[in-house]
Amino acid sequence: MDEGTGGPVEQVGPISALVPAVARAHRTLAGQLLREVGLYPGQELLLMRLWAAEPRTPGELARELGVEPPTAVKAVARLEAAGFVTRERSTDDRRVVLVSLTAAGRALREPVERIWAELERRTVGDLGADDRRRLTELLSAVARNVGDVGPDPVGP
Amino acid sequence: MDEGTGGPVEQVGPISALVPAVARAHRTLAGQLLREVGLYPGQELLLMRLWAAEPRTPGELARELGVEPPTAVKAVARLEAAGFVTRERSTDDRRVVLVSLTAAGRALREPVERIWAELERRTVGDLGADDRRRLTELLSAVARNVGDVGPDPVGP
DNA sequence: GGCATTTACATAGCCGACTAACTGATAGCC
DNA sequence: GGCTATCAGTTAGTCGGCTATGTAAATGCC
Numbered sequence: 001m002d003e004g005t006g007g008p009v010e011q012v013g014p015i016s017a018l019v020p021a022v023a024r025a026h027r028t029l030a031g032q033l034l035r036e037v038g039l040y041p042g043q044e045l046l047l048m049r050l051w052a053a054e055p056r057t058p059g060e061l062a063r064e065l066g067v068e069p070p071t072a073v074k075a076v077a078r079l080e081a082a083g084f085v086t087r088e089r090s091t092d093d094r095r096v097v098l099v100s101l102t103a104a105g106r107a108l109r110e111p112v113e114r115i116w117a118e119l120e121r122r123t124v125g126d127l128g129a130d131d132r133r134r135l136t137e138l139l140s141a142v143a144r145n146v147g148d149v150g151p152d153p154v155g156p
Numbered sequence: 157m158d159e160g161t162g163g164p165v166e167q168v169g170p171i172s173a174l175v176p177a178v179a180r181a182h183r184t185l186a187g188q189l190l191r192e193v194g195l196y197p198g199q200e201l202l203l204m205r206l207w208a209a210e211p212r213t214p215g216e217l218a219r220e221l222g223v224e225p226p227t228a229v230k231a232v233a234r235l236e237a238a239g240f241v242t243r244e245r246s247t248d249d250r251r252v253v254l255v256s257l258t259a260a261g262r263a264l265r266e267p268v269e270r271i272w273a274e275l276e277r278r279t280v281g282d283l284g285a286d287d288r289r290r291l292t293e294l295l296s297a298v299a300r301n302v303g304d305v306g307p308d309p310v311g312p
Numbered sequence: 313g314g315c316a317t318t319t320a321c322a323t324a325g326c327c328g329a330c331t332a333a334c335t336g337a338t339a340g341c342c
Numbered sequence: 343g344g345c346t347a348t349c350a351g352t353t354a355g356t357c358g359g360c361t362a363t364g365t366a367a368a369t370g371c372c
Contacts, residue, residue: 016276018295021222023179025302040327059350066177071329095337095350120172125301135294138287139174145281146181196357215320227359251320251367
């Protein structure tokens with residue numbers, strides 16, 4: 001656009017350009033690591049919610065992951081097809097679907113947590129504790145700025 | 157995971173969880189803003205390359221955007237269908253495709269640059285210049301860590 | 313010159329994300 | 343009781359991203 005003062009042209013929207021680029025590369029890396037357990041990036045986040053509490057409804061999962069309901073429904077359907085979760089209609093309220101883990105789904109917990117530790121290790125690289133904390137704060141600020149209600153932390 | 161010291165359970169892979177969440181919300185916001193000119197998020201990045209220099213090949217565009225060739229090919233095909241770019245085979249090397257802008261594609265430049273300024277403004281929110289610089293540095297570091305060769309800056 | 317290799321693009325198919333629109337069940341309100 | 347509104351989940355269709363694979367042209371090497 002125009003900086004008007006005759007200086008060198010600035011890179012456009014530096015942070016807006018960086019965010020998608022970083023996310024793409026991060027997702028690709030996650031995909032490479034997750035492939036060895038048969039998951040695609042994103043699916044592990046849904047499973048984490050189930051490891052934390054079970055059963056869950058697609059609606060809850062969507063809210064907690066910060067995605068729209070159809071996204072969660074599709075992910076659940078694929079995880080069901082892959083044999084990691086089951087679905088059943090609630091008898092209390094027949095609109096509600098209850099998603100539960102299978103034995104195979106539970107068995108994924110340890111390897112996925114190993115992978116996530118490795119992913120985080122590689123993501124932060126040699127950043128010190130200070131930098132990591134600062135980055136977390138700044139990213140959280142951006143998340144609020146762009147209107148993300150955000151995923152709830154998975155820990156208690 | 158395990159923190160081993162009996163403390164409260166830490167949120168898993170904080171930065172690895174934050175990056176996709178921020179990117180999703182940021183993309184959604186970009187999509188809302190870009191909709192008014194008939195673009196989907198990501199397409200504007202490709203157009204920016206063409207505004208900077210023309211014609212370009214799909215391969216160049218893919219490299220510069222930091223995506224795989226098929227992604228750029230698909231995007232070009234859609235932008236062509238939308239009437240914003242044209243494709244023609246190079247006569248020098250008939251494997252090469254030259255992507256050029258149409259008048260409609262050129263007309264998008266101003267509105268898109270307005271939108272990008274607005275997007276960046278909302279993304280950084282009330283972060284000061286220091287925070288913005290720091291965030292840019294930290295994100296660049298993460299990009300390198302996760303193996304992103306990254307998009308080249310669009311400015312000279 | 314002729315054949316293998318590399319290069320540039322295209323295609324097919326998958327997944328995650330979204331919006332829009334539909335179905336079925338519950339809840340509310342006369 | 344019955345009609346409407348709301349809510350949960352699903353379906354349909356699109357886009358961006360990837361991997362794997364295919365095709366055509368140029369290059370290289372003998």
